Amino acid sequence: MACRFTLCLGSLLTAFSLPLHAADWPHWRGPSRDGRIEEDSGWNGSAWPMQEVWRRNVGQGSTSPLVIGDRLYTLGWRDGRDTVLCLQARTGEGVWEQTYPAPRHARNAVGDEGLYFGPTSTPEYDSETGLLYTLGCDGALHCFDTRRDGALVWAVNLYDEYKMPKRPGQGERHRNRRDYGYTTAPCVKGDWLIVEVGAPSGTVRGLDKRTGKPVWASQYDNFAGHTGGLVPLAIDEAECLAVQTQHNLLILRVDGENAGRTVATFPWEADFANNILTPVAEGNRVLVSSCYSHRTEDWHASCQVRIADGKAEVIWEKPYSSFIGSPVLVGTRLYIPGVRLYCLDWTSGELVWEGANFNYGASLIACRDERLIALGNRGNLLLIESDARSRGKYVELASREVLPGNDIWSHAVLSGGSLYARDVAGNLLCLRAGD
Numbered sequence: 001m002a003c004r005f006t007l008c009l010g011s012l013l014t015a016f017s018l019p020l021h022a023a024d025w026p027h028w029r030g031p032s033r034d035g036r037i038e039e040d041s042g043w044n045g046s047a048w049p050m051q052e053v054w055r056r057n058v059g060q061g062s063t064s065p066l067v068i069g070d071r072l073y074t075l076g077w078r079d080g081r082d083t084v085l086c087l088q089a090r091t092g093e094g095v096w097e098q099t100y101p102a103p104r105h106a107r108n109a110v111g112d113e114g115l116y117f118g119p120t121s122t123p124e125y126d127s128e129t130g131l132l133y134t135l136g137c138d139g140a141l142h143c144f145d146t147r148r149d150g151a152l153v154w155a156v157n158l159y160d161e162y163k164m165p166k167r168p169g170q171g172e173r174h175r176n177r178r179d180y181g182y183t184t185a186p187c188v189k190g191d192w193l194i195v196e197v198g199a200p201s202g203t204v205r206g207l208d209k210r211t212g213k214p215v216w217a218s219q220y221d222n223f224a225g226h227t228g229g230l231v232p233l234a235i236d237e238a239e240c241l242a243v244q245t246q247h248n249l250l251i252l253r254v255d256g257e258n259a260g261r262t263v264a265t266f267p268w269e270a271d272f273a274n275n276i277l278t279p280v281a282e283g284n285r286v287l288v289s290s291c292y293s294h295r296t297e298d299w300h301a302s303c304q305v306r307i308a309d310g311k312a313e314v315i316w317e318k319p320y321s322s323f324i325g326s327p328v329l330v331g332t333r334l335y336i337p338g339v340r341l342y343c344l345d346w347t348s349g350e351l352v353w354e355g356a357n358f359n360y361g362a363s364l365i366a367c368r369d370e371r372l373i374a375l376g377n378r379g380n381l382l383l384i385e386s387d388a389r390s391r392g393k394y395v396e397l398a399s400r401e402v403l404p405g406n407d408i409w410s411h412a413v414l415s416g417g418s419l420y421a422r423d424v425a426g427n428l429l430c431l432r433a434g435d
Contacts, residue, residue, distance in 0.1 A: 023416040025067045026125040028185035028229035029278065030365070030413075035328035039414060041367040041383060042433050048383050048398040050419060050431040054092035058085050059426045060104070061118030062409035064363075066125050066132075067416070071095065071146070073125070075134050076426045077104055077118030082136050084123075086150060089418065092430060096149040098142075106137040106181020107159060108166040111272070115407065117424070122185040122228065122411070124193070126209060133193055133209075137181035139164070141195065143212060154212040158182060162199035167223050167246055167273050176292075178226075178273040185229040187241070189254055196243055198224025203245055204252060206259055218260040220250050225275040228326060228411070233281035235263055235307050242279040242286050244268070249279060249288045251307055266305050266312035269294050278326040280334065282346070284308060285315065289336065291323045302327070302336060304349060316349035324377060324409060325361030333387045337362040337374055341394070343387050352387055355394025363411040371397070375412035375421055379403045403427055 029035045042050060059076020066073045072089040075082060082102035086095040104117045121135040130147040134140075139158035144150045158164065169177035184196040193209040202217025203224060223246035231242040239255040240263055251263040268275060271292040280287040284307045293301035300321040305312040325337030329346060336342040338361050343352040356362075358376040365373040372384040381402050385395040406423035413420040419431040 023067075024069065025065075025413045025415040026127065027066070027187070028064065028122040028124070029326065029411060033187075033229060033231060034280070035326065035364055036330065036366045037414060038368050039417075040369040041371040041373055041414075042417060042419075043369070043371060043383055043397060050417075050433040053090070053418070053430045053432045055427060055429045056087075056092050057426045058422070058428045059083055059118065060424060061426065062116065062120045062424055064122040064411040065413050065420050065422065065428065066123055067413060067418075067420070068125055068146070072420070073123055073132055073146070074422070074428065075119045075123055075136075077102060078426070080104075082119055082134075082140065084132070084134055084142070084144060084150060086146065089416070089430075090432075092428070098144055098150045098152065100140065100142070102136050102140055103138050106139070106179065108179050109137075109181055110166070111178040112180070115424075116180050116409070118426075120180060120183040120409070124186040124188055126188045129210065131209065133186045133188075135182050135186055135195070137183070139182050141186070141212070143193075143209075153210070156212050158195065158197050162197045162201065162205070164198040164224065165200070176271045180226055180273075182224075183226045183228065183276070184224065187230045189232075189239075192254075192259075194230060194241065194254065196224045196227075196230065196245075198222075198245075202260065203250070204241070204243060204260065206254070216259045218250075218252050219262045220245070220248075220252065220265065222247055226273055227276055228278050231279050231281050231286075233284075233286065235284055238263075242281050244275050244277070244279055244288065246273055246275055249286065249305070249312065251286070251312070264307050264310055264312045268303070271299070274323070276324065277322060280327050280329050282329055286312075287327060287329075287334065289321045289327055291321045291338070293321065300338070302344075302349070304346075318344065318349045318351070320344065320351070322361035325358070325363060328364045328366050328372075330366045330386060331388065335364055335366070335372060335386075337364040341372075341374060341384065343394075352392060353390070353394045355396065356382060356384065365412060365414050367414070373412060373414060373419070375402075375408060377408045379405075379408055379421075379423070381412075381421070402431070403429055
């Protein structure tokens with residue numbers, strides 16, 4: 001009998017700020033930052049997904065919402081300003097908002113201006129202090145106190161402070177240059193807020209989470225990537241982060257006096273600066289994946305490496321990836337939500353099954369009842385059996401179209417029985433089973 005999904009990052013995850021409630025969604029890709037949750041999908045054998053409860057426009061952009069208790073937090077752009085919104089999670093009614101001037105595109109933006117606009121980096125919540133961190137595409141990093149109606153605590157602009165240069169083109173095809181500004185969600189660890197700044201003085205920075213003052217900088221000092229978030233892992237019992245930069249997978253230490261020290265790097269490049277998928281970490285093995293990869297003729301590649309003795313050793317490499325959908329690992333099965341949903345064996349990389357039809361890919365949530373929720377970028381919402389239930393084949397339980405007409409680059413969120421989806425135009429939708 002298959003085991004139920006469990007979150008087993010243990011003390012390492014605790015160091016990266018656990019949520020206050022089991023149903024909270026406080027970080028990029030959920031409570032454990034990996035797309036897995038300890039909540040059932042809501043499937044009752046006949047009706048799924050839930051009814052539409054509310055929708056409202058929260059401003060343009062691609063940030064994913066956070067849900068903490070009965071509050072939802074999100075960030076959007078409208079009329080020359082970014083606005084942080086606190087809403088009632090169950091009704092969508094406004095509680096408070098904070099706003100500040102911001103451009104629609106980052107100052108160094110190049111390429112795809114009609115597809116990506118407004119803020120892209122998902123906010124970060126700190127359960128210890130109640131502080132909420134937001135990062136706009138043009139580098140505006142803000143800290144708000146959710147316990148005082150979003151009062152501003154501190155602010156800094158990463159471009160102004162750390163001088164991140166324009167990202168270069170890749171390989172010989174310099175016309176394929178892309179720069180979407182700041183996209184990576186900040187990450188709280190202990191007293192630090194860790195941010196991928198992409199500065200010549202250090203790609204990753206540790207800031208004092210209460211003041212925003214710099215504490216440490218990474219040894220690695222190359223261009224930042226366009227990934228959604230940073231990934232906690234442990235290498236030889238040392239607390240580390242996996243970071244997908246523009247040119248490399250970076251593993252760096254984030255423990256005490258060793259913070260910022262490089263553990264290993266692994267070269268990984270993609271045309272269009274398309275290193276945007278969040279890595280997957282399990283023990284000392286890390287999966288890096290991207291579309292437009294230079295490593296295969298068809299530009300789709302995923303590679304598992306083992307980190308040991310300061311090096312990254314290739315374990316396997318396969319021609320599967322996604323444009324936007326970060327992989328999710330559950331037990332011995334790796335799910336890559338690309339043009340299709342690919343189920344691979346984590347140990348060997350062999351394809352177990354494939355199914356569904358997405359466009360540029362999907363966000364993926366692995367639920368406690370061994371089912372997968374996938375939200376494609378054109379609004380196709382699917383409920384799928386994991387391989388623990390489907391036994392070697394693709395099984396789709398239910399589907400429906402949500403938010404048609406606009407691309408969906410944001411990650412779907414499931415919290416407290418409610419499913420939240422948002423498109424680039426800022427339309428935020430809440431679905432829920434009947435009370």
